[in-house]
Amino acid sequence: MSTTPRLTALDALHRSLGATMTDFAGWDMPLRYASERDEHNAVRTRAGLFDLSHMGEITVTGPGAVALLNHALVGNIGTVSVGRARYTMICAEDGGILDDLIVYRLQEEEYMVVANAGNAQLVLDTITERAAGFDAEVRDDRDAYALLAVQGPESAAILASVTDADLDGLKYYAGLPGTVAGVPALIARTGYTGEDGFELFVAPAQAEELWKALTGAGASRGLIPCGLSCRDTLRLEAGMPLYGHELTTSLTPFDAGLGRIVKFEKEGDFVGRKALEAAAERAETAPPRKLVGLVAEGRRVPRAGFQVVADGQVVGEVTSGAPSPTLGKPIAMAYVDAAHAAPGTTGVAVDIRGTHEPYEVVALPFYKRQK
Amino acid sequence: MSNPQQLRYSKEHEWLSAVEDGVATVGITEHAANALGDVVFAQLPEVGDTVTAGETCGELESTKSVSDLYSPVTGEVTASNQDVVDDPSLVNSAPFEGGWLFKVRVAEEPKDLLSADEYTEFSGN
Numbered sequence: 398m399s400t401t402p403r404l405t406a407l408d409a410l411h412r413s414l415g416a417t418m419t420d421f422a423g424w425d426m427p428l429r430y431a432s433e434r435d436e437h438n439a440v441r442t443r444a445g446l447f448d449l450s451h452m453g454e455i456t457v458t459g460p461g462a463v464a465l466l467n468h469a470l471v472g473n474i475g476t477v478s479v480g481r482a483r484y485t486m487i488c489a490e491d492g493g494i495l496d497d498l499i500v501y502r503l504q505e506e507e508y509m510v511v512a513n514a515g516n517a518q519l520v521l522d523t524i525t526e527r528a529a530g531f532d533a534e535v536r537d538d539r540d541a542y543a544l545l546a547v548q549g550p551e552s553a554a555i556l557a558s559v560t561d562a563d564l565d566g567l568k569y570y571a572g573l574p575g576t577v578a579g580v581p582a583l584i585a586r587t588g589y590t591g592e593d594g595f596e597l598f599v600a601p602a603q604a605e606e607l608w609k610a611l612t613g614a615g616a617s618r619g620l621i622p623c624g625l626s627c628r629d630t631l632r633l634e635a636g637m638p639l640y641g642h643e644l645t646t647s648l649t650p651f652d653a654g655l656g657r658i659v660k661f662e663k664e665g666d667f668v669g670r671k672a673l674e675a676a677a678e679r680a681e682t683a684p685p686r687k688l689v690g691l692v693a694e695g696r697r698v699p700r701a702g703f704q705v706v707a708d709g710q711v712v713g714e715v716t717s718g719a720p721s722p723t724l725g726k727p728i729a730m731a732y733v734d735a736a737h738a739a740p741g742t743t744g745v746a747v748d749i750r751g752t753h754e755p756y757e758v759v760a761l762p763f764y765k766r767q768k
Numbered sequence: 769m770s771n772p773q774q775l776r777y778s779k780e781h782e783w784l785s786a787v788e789d790g791v792a793t794v795g796i797t798e799h800a801a802n803a804l805g806d807v808v809f810a811q812l813p814e815v816g817d818t819v820t821a822g823e824t825c826g827e828l829e830s831t832k833s834v835s836d837l838y839s840p841v842t843g844e845v846t847a848s849n850q851d852v853v854d855d856p857s858l859v860n861s862a863p864f865e866g867g868w869l870f871k872v873r874v875a876e877e878p879k880d881l882l883s884a885d886e887y888t889e890f891s892g893n
Contacts, residue, residue: 417802432860433831434806626805626831696809698829719831720808727808750834 405450406543406601407608414622421625422515424451429624436627437722440590443619444549446611447628453517454538454598455510455524461532462506468667469527470498471650473660477502482570482587485658486650487520492672493646494653496520497638499587501572509538509583509598513640527668543604547611548594548631550766551618556595559614560584569593578610589628591635592766630719633728636690636762642701642716643688643730649676654688656680686713687738690763691747691756693727696720699747699756705731706753707745712737715747723764730761770888771797772864777887778840780822783864784881787874791846794839795868796828796859799891804830807859812837812848812870819845819870821878826869828859837869840881847871 402425405411411418416427427448429436439445457466466474472485482501486494496516501509512520517539525535547556557564562575562584572585580603588594599607612620629639638644643653649672650659659673679685691699698720705713713733721728729747737745740760746753775783781800785793801807809829819825819839826837848870852858858867882890 417805428832429805432806434857630831696829698809698834700834720829 403451405448406604407448407450410605410608411448416622416624419625421451422513424514426451427622427624429626430622433624433626433630434722436621436623437630439619439621440549440592440623440627440631441723442550444547444551444555444615444621445590445623445627446608446615446620447546447548447623448604448608449544449546449596450542450601450604451514452544453512453514453520454542454544455512455517455521456536456538457508457510457524457533458536459506459531459533462508464665465524465528465531465533465535466500466508466510467663467665468531469524470500471659471667471669471673472500473663474500474502474508475663479503479505480571480573481568482572482585484570486644486655487523488649488669488673489646490669490672492649492669492676494640494644494648494650495523495646497640497644501583501585503572503574503583516640541600542598543601545597545599545604545607545611546588546594547597547615547620548588548590548623549592549620551615551620552592552594555611555615555618555620556584559610578607578614580607580610582607589635589637590631591637591762591764592631629717630722633717633719633730634721634723634762634764636730636764638688638730639717649673651676651680652685684735686732686734688716688761689731689733689738689740690759690761691715691718691729691731691745692724692759692763693729693747694755694757696727697749697752697754698727699729699731699749699754704748705733705737705745705756706748707737712745718747721763728763729756733758771799771884773884775864775884776840776881777884777890778822778838778878778881779890780838780840781891782838782840784840784877790873791871792841792874793868793871794841795863796837797887797891798863799893801860801863801867804828804833804835804859806831807856810852810856810859810869812853813839813845814848815845817845819843819872821876828856839872841872841874841877843872843875845870846873
């Protein structure tokens with residue numbers, strides 16, 4: 398791997414704003430601009446603006462595009478209508494999760510697959526490889542897009558002030574082409590914060606212009622720039638899985654509690670079907686460890702990899718943990734044995750550097766917005 | 769960011785006040801507080817504990833990580849800042865003032881503590 402970090406089109410702007418930068422999957426990304434807690438709270442109560450240009454876009458076009466995606470991914474892409482999006486996964490032959498994805502159907506025969514930054518090359522290579530025999534073209538569009546996200550309860554009002562696009566008609570998990578502050582954009586009502594919000598895919602050359610327009614339009618409604626640090630606490634509160642933490646190649650979607658996104662009934666064969674059928678059966682007969690929420694009674698923060706213990710036995714492992722700004726307590730997601738997975742289970746603790754800190758088992762998510 | 773001239777500094781980013789009646793105050797620098805991010809939990813040495821220069825005596829936990837707290841001097845702890853235990857964000861908002869961490873009756877101090885200017889050069893700001 399190259400040791401020179403990749404820079405987004407907004408890099409100079411982030412530095413001028415005084416952002417603390419961090420390496421993320423080979424990209425130099427803003428971790429936070431000032432206080433990550435303030436940024437988190439801005440998204441929960443007002444709005445935040447994120448640069449997510451490290452995400453990987455892959456365009457799939459052609460008469461065989463849908464058949465290719467149905468073969469390559471575990472979801473049923475055939476039932477996604479034009480202008481809608483779907484959360485899905487790409488799995489290995491053995492059922493292990495290679496990445497979780499959002500697929501947007503932009504046209505009758507055009508789809509955009511958005512992969513996590515750290516997996517983008519693998520996803521691109523895998524879909525390209527699986528395209529053999531299909532009448533479809535797979536295009537690497539990572540350099541074609543910068544991605545800005547406006548998230549939070551004020552995001553619709555802010556966006557509406559700079560676009561003529563019909564935002565009221567744009568449902569959650571939908572996307573349509575439009576113009577925002579004069580910049581052509583794919584406007585999608587998606588996000589990773591647990592709030593209402595929009596993701597705007599634009600040409601990198603116009604990213605800065607759009608950022609400034611959004612900052613201007615949002616200032617009176619309390620919009621502030623936000624970094625990856627608060628994005629992580631926001632998604633954790635919302636109980637959303639993160640690749641490399643809750644999702645890995647050693648887990649199938651069924652192990653991750655996301656078996657419902659695997660569509661066995663769809664037309665044609667798909668990569669991983671056999672292994673996933675077995676995993677589905679295993680999940681029925683011998684439930685695997687279950688992904689649960691943990692809420693601390695104390696103030697020490699559980700981190701990924703820490704052991705969950707009960708009665709002196711290891712019963713699970715933390716996959717993500719952080720102090721929750723909204724709850725005011727440390728929270729974590731963890732895979733735990735079925736016997737300790739029920740919400741309200743007592744006597745569970747996390748081993749934090751040798752000390753067993755008591756935790757309460759709760760249902761996910763920790764936070765759900767009022768609609 | 770400026771590092772107060774009257775303090776001395778360790779390479780582990782603690783500051784040490786002037787010794788008065790044998791006792792000095794210890795905290796972490798603004799540079800260190802900024803690097804940590806929002807501090808959410810502080811485990812400080814307790815009154816009566818003996819701390820040793822260059823060795824860990826507590827921990828500071830932030831949103832993304834946990835860092836060991838080192839003592840810049842050797843001695844006995846005479847006070848521990850309960851305000852910081854109750855509201856760890858004081859470490860971020862006032863690292864050189866209300867966010868002090870503990871006081872220590874100095875028995876011995878290392879010779880390599882830095883002046884404000886030396887620390888500014890060492891830390892890059």
